Amino acid sequence: MKRIFLYTRGDSEFGMGHLYRCSWLLEALRAQQRPELELRVRCHDTAAARSFWSGESAISWLAEPQIDSSRLAPGDVCLVDWLESPADQVAAARSVGARLLLLEEHGPAQAQADIVVNCLTAALEDKSFSQGNAQVYEGSQWLQFSPRLTRLRGVAMATTGAMQAELKAPVAAPSGAGGSFNFVYLVMLSFGGSPRAELVRASLDCLASAAYDQQVMVMPAGAAWEAELRRGAWPFQVQALPAGGAFYDYLSAADLLVCAGGLTAYEAAFLGVPSVVLALNQHQLETARKLESAGCCFAPGLSDEIRWEALGHSLAQLIHNPVLRSEMSRKGQGICDGRGLLRTMGLLLDLVDGRAGG
Numbered sequence: 526m527k528r529i530f531l532y533t534r535g536d537s538e539f540g541m542g543h544l545y546r547c548s549w550l551l552e553a554l555r556a557q558q559r560p561e562l563e564l565r566v567r568c569h570d571t572a573a574a575r576s577f578w579s580g581e582s583a584i585s586w587l588a589e590p591q592i593d594s595s596r597l598a599p600g601d602v603c604l605v606d607w608l609e610s611p612a613d614q615v616a617a618a619r620s621v622g623a624r625l626l627l628l629e630e631h632g633p634a635q636a637q638a639d640i641v642v643n644c645l646t647a648a649l650e651d652k653s654f655s656q657g658n659a660q661v662y663e664g665s666q667w668l669q670f671s672p673r674l675t676r677l678r679g680v681a682m683a684t685t686g687a688m689q690a691e692l693k694a695p696v697a698a699p700s701g702a703g704g705s706f707n708f709v710y711l712v713m714l715s716f717g718g719s720p721r722a723e724l725v726r727a728s729l730d731c732l733a734s735a736a737y738d739q740q741v742m743v744m745p746a747g748a749a750w751e752a753e754l755r756r757g758a759w760p761f762q763v764q765a766l767p768a769g770g771a772f773y774d775y776l777s778a779a780d781l782l783v784c785a786g787g788l789t790a791y792e793a794a795f796l797g798v799p800s801v802v803l804a805l806n807q808h809q810l811e812t813a814r815k816l817e818s819a820g821c822c823f824a825p826g827l828s829d830e831i832r833w834e835a836l837g838h839s840l841a842q843l844i845h846n847p848v849l850r851s852e853m854s855r856k857g858q859g860i861c862d863g864r865g866l867l868r869t870m871g872l873l874l875d876l877v878d879g880r881a882g883g
Contacts, residue, residue: 526563527877528598529554532605534569534590535577540717541646542788543551543606544577545566546628546669546866550604551583553672553870562877567593569607597623602876608808619658619866624876627659628669629868635659640872640881644668645788646808649819649860660881665861667868668791674771675863677777677796709844713798714743715772715778715789716805724803725827726757728783735841742766742775769846781843781850785828786813794821795859799850801839803828821857 531551534604535544547566554564568574571585578584590607592614593814597603599622605615612633615625635641636657644667651664656757714728725743732741738760757763766775773792776782782793782800786809793800800822804810813824823839825831843850 527561528563528565528601529877530597530601530603531564531566531874532568532587532590532592532607534571534587534607534742536571537717539607540787541573541577543628544574545671547604547790548577549669549671550870550873553866554873557870557874592618594618594623597621599623602626602873604628604873605630605638609633609636611635613657626869626873626876628663635661639876642667642869642872644865645791645812649815662868662872665683665791665865668795668861668863669866669869670792670863671773671796672866674773674792674795677773678863688874708739708847709737709780709850710739711778711779712739712741712781712783713736714741714783715745715776716785716803717787717789720743727833728803729757729759729763731837731840732761734837735844737761737840737844740764742779744768744772744775749773749849751829782839783840785809786811786824790816790822791860794819794860795863797854797858799843799853799857801825801836801843803831803836816857816860819856820851821853821860 529548533543533547535541551564551566551707564583566581566584567587568578568584569590570588592605594617595596597618601623603618603623604626606628608629609632610627610630615634615637618625618636626640627634627638628642629645630641631646636659641659641661643663644665647663647667653662672773712723712732716724729741741761743763744766745768776793776798777796779798782798784790784793784800784802786802786804787824790800790802791796794816802813802816802822802824804813804827810827813822817821817824825835825839872881
C-alpha cells in the first residue's frame with residue numbers, strides 16, 4: 526500500500542493556516558477514491574492542534590516538528606507544511622527513498638525536496654524553476670483554499686458586479702441595512718487562532734473614530750470575550766462568535782475586513798472583500814505589502830508598531846469611499862482562480878505515481 530504523510534503544525538501563535546490546508550488536502554485526497562493509498566497526518570502536538578484534529582483517526586502526534594525518516598519506506602510520499610523545514614531531515618527522508626513536497630519553504634531544505642510549492646510568501650506572479658533537486662512552483666495560482674470558500678466565489682463575484690453597476694448612480698444616504706451597496710453595514714475583525722484582545726479593542730476604537738455606526742463581527746471569540754465587548758461604549762453593534770465552519774459565510778457577507786496577514790488576507794481578496802491588514806510578524810508584513818501593491822488592501826504596518834491614527838484614516842477611506850472599495854473588490858478577485866488546492870494535489874499524486882519530482 527502506498528502511503529502519503531502530511532506533516533504539519535499550527536497554533537494560535539504560529540498560525541492555523543497550515544492545519545487548515547492539510548485538512549483540505551486530506552479531504553481532497555480521500556475524494557479521489559484510491560483505496561491503495563494510506564493517508565496519515567503527523568502534527569506537532571499543541572492544544573490548538575488537538576482541538577482542530579479532534580475526531581480525525583488518521584492523526585499521530587509529534588513532540589517537535591520533525592520528519593522521522595526511520596518510519597519511512599521507499600515510495601512513501603511526504604507533504605511538509607511548516608516554515609523552515611529542516612534540511613537534514615528532508616535529506617534523510619530522501620535517502621531512504623521517500624519523496625517530498627514542501628509547502629511555503631524558502632530555507633535550505635527547498636533544494637533537497639522533490640517539489641516545492643510557495644504561494645503565501647512568494648510573489649503573486651506565477652513561475653516555475655529548478656533549484657537543486659527540487660522543481661519549484663510559485664505564485665498566487667497555487668494558493669490553497671477551502672472548497673467551501675471556492676463555492677462562495679460565484680456569489681461574491683456577482684455581488685462585486687452589482688456594486689460596480691450601482692455605483693454608476695450612487696444614492697446620497699443609507700436607507701437602512703440591506704440597502705445600497707454604497708454603504709458599509711458589516712465590518713469583520715479576525716486575527717487568526719486567538720482573539721488578540723488589545724488588537725481588537727484598538728481596531729474598534731479606530732472604527733469609532735472613522736464615524737462608523739453599523740455592525741462589527743469579531744471572529745473567533747469566545748463567550749467571555751463577547752461579554753467584555755458588550756461593556757464597550759462604541760457607536761455600533763458588536764457581535765463575537767467562536768471559530769467554526771460558518772467563518773467563510775460571514776467573511777463573504779462582510780463589506781470590510783480587518784485581519785492579520787496570513788491566509789485570511791488572501792481569502793478576503795479572493796472573495797472581493799476589501800481589507801486592512803495588520804501584520805503580526807515580518808513575513809505577514811511582506812504578504813500585506815504584496816496585496817497592497819496589488820490594490821486589494823491597505824497595509825498600515827506591523828500591529829505592534831502601527832500608528833493607530835493611520836489605521837483610523839485607512840478605515841475612514843474605505844468606509845466612506847464606495848468606489849475605492851469596488852476597485853479593491855475587483856482587483857482582489859483577479860489575483861487567482863482558486864484552483865491551487867487541486868493543482869497541489871495533482872503534484873502530490875504525480876509523486877505517488879512516479880510521474881514528477883527530482
